[in-house]
Amino acid sequence: MMQVPGHSRCLVDSGFAHIKKLYKPSDCDTIQQLEDIVNKSSTANEAVRYPTWRWRDWKTFLSTSFKAISGIRKYQYFRFDSSRPGTVFAKKATDLPEEEFFIMKQRDSISRTMLN
Helix, strand or coil: CCCCCCCCCCHHHHHHHHHHHHHCCCCCCCHHHHHHHHHHHCCCCCCCCCCCCCCCCHHHHHHCCECCCCCHHHCCEEEECCCCCCEEEEECCCCCCCEEEECECCHHHCCHHHHC
16 A cells, blocks of 8 residues: 555654654753653653753753743744854744844853853
8 A cells, every 4th residue: 555655654653743743832941841741742652761861951051141032933044143242133034034132131241251
């Protein structure tokens, strides 16, 4: 029997499809949240953690110095310029205008060592 392109009968693919469906609308920032998504995605899926890996909560760490970009998931193209530290240039599509965001919480918090 011929299969439709992009469709598969592999159970592993099905398991990942269930995870992807639940993961996409989720705000997943920690390994615990990812584990919960995998476990909730299907009765056949079970998350297995890699115990010796050191996981980090980057959202909490970066939030001390940087501001969040509201609606960041809508943007597809990002650009950075070394002459404009702390500034992110973002576009929602290639044919749309670029938007500029200053993401540092304090303008003078960029150390000279970061710039060199």
